[in-house]
Amino acid sequence: MTVAARLVQIRRFLGLSQKDMGKRVGVSGTTWQNYELENASPNAHVLAHLSGEGFDMNWVLTGQGDMRGGGPKLETKEAGFSELGPRELARDEIGGAGRHVLVPRLTLRTLEGETGGRLTVEERTMLDTISFRRDFIERDLKTGTTTLVAVEMPDDAMQPTFNAGDILLADTSDPQLRGSGVYVFASGGALMVKRLQMKLDGGLTVSSDNAERYPPEEIERDALDRVKIVGRVIWRGGRL
Template identity: 30%
Template sequence: MVAALVAAFAMKVATIGDRLKQQRARLGSSQVQMARAAGIPIDSYKKYEGDAAVPGGDALAGLARAGVDVTDLLIGEQRGAPAHSPHRVEQLRAGYVYLPLFDVRASAGGGELVEDENIVDVLAFKEEWIHQELHAAPGDLRLIFVEGDSMVPDLHPGDIILIDHTDTTARREGAYVIRMDGALLVKSLQRLPGGVIKVISRNPAY
């Protein structure tokens, strides 16, 4: 059994592709017009909207110049600064870390086989919160989805969890993502005398 600590819980959110489509609709632009205004190849732009790729720094700067609210694009929260400001990307970077959301599902149930580990989104977190509340290094954190209902009411299907993949020894009790026979499960782990670790489902129906 391999475990990774569930460091925090997050709500299910729209993807970067979803928010980019919304931003383009707000601006009244076609995909070709938006790609041209941002200086991005049209094939790359279509991948961003289709969540087949995540825009990097240069692409984000171009999108900001084209009028996209980059804060809303990455975080899902609109800010008060003008969307066309050339300083938006630099302002957004200060004090935040960007963590990848993988197309991986940990089952709160019978087990979910992991077949795809593509990055489907990038979510922003305050760096201060990462260090003070989680006591973790941003590079050790990953975001994945939850499937199944065995951890209800703590976790629900479609929730996103933030995991620390370096905490693999279950030194403390809490929720962990564990790998068993090629499947990922999210369960509560409890230490018992004699070095025994008890795997617990929070849902009393299990």
Template identity: 30%
Template sequence: MARARQTAPGVGERIQSLVGKDQTLEQFAQKIGVSSRTLGNYLRGEREPSYEFLRRVRTICGADINWLITGEGTAERALAVRGEAPNQVSIPRYAIQASAGDGAVVLSQEIEDFFTVSPDWLARYLPKGAKAGIIEARGDSMEPTIADGDILLLDFSISSSVVSDGGVFVISVDGALLVKRLQLTVDGHILIRSDNDLYEQEKVTREFADERITVHAKVVWAGGPIRKR
């Protein structure tokens, strides 16, 4: 997405000023959690920014909402998205929970808030340019690997080869969102496994998987509070 042809004076210009010199509007829109089309409408003055958009800009960029709307005050804290704070990367946390159990219905994909980490830490788990996200796990079927309430760092930029190599993934089966370990067998079937031995594994055909299972992301890191022994 190229920069907006006509940036509206006022709010549009102030939003535009938050975009880094080496950053496209598409990248900025993805960072904020809106579509490129929506961002373009805001920049051109064709739509008034929603409160949710302004809240996200405040959370990620550090920009004051009053400054965004009125122009009064300053945007000195608006550094993270512009690349002027190289020690910070914002990762969206989605308002959904994946069940490490019998399944949770997918209710929402709205961004709840953001986690800020260092790029060096993120590079340990994700390749450069990968789309990252965070959700919360519920249930005990993946213990001890993943505990109830753990936050999960996800890599959404996965290919079929990544799935074939196996690992822990966020999948949906008939509308239920699950965290499970996937393994491709030599006879072409797929094992859907839990790390908790109390749960039985399931073996499905590739045809079943293609029709009823969607692999959304790979879990590359999980963490939570220290538990009592």
């Protein structure tokens, strides 16, 4: 079953038309129809809304686990459904001991310089949370539950690997360059997701998979404070 088919299942579970479903998650009926036709992928705001209503994002994006995942029971529209906000899902705390983990979705606000030899982001603002199964994080991603952040791919720089709007999970346990890979980082006040590779002279190569539109950039060693690493990308969810 595809992501689109699972979105159809969610809509039918709620007993809504495509127009009403779109209104429910803050998009037009046509946009929701495009999700179901696989002409578009739901962005982070739509996924966060579905998570806030108790749908398991691990199930929505991968098909693993249960649709509802033990979240708050929802009534159908005909039975008088009442809206639930993201905070009302939080029976499991962020990084808590429950079956599900609420991973914070962050935006970057204030950037500071180098601290303790690491390029860090001093202040991050939580927009909302997305629910994932604890066993998926620990068994499949093989990482801790308190060090993950979710971000939305901000542009098409990493196409075809990632699409704009894809949800990415980044491991922030050690926010520094740990070999070449795809990293979430900030530079010039903007959030970016690109490949980083350390050069032999201590400099850095920043490259995009969409190299035609975004040519590689070389950053010299004495200019590394331009790059504030948030974490390394270890998972993506979105349209395949």
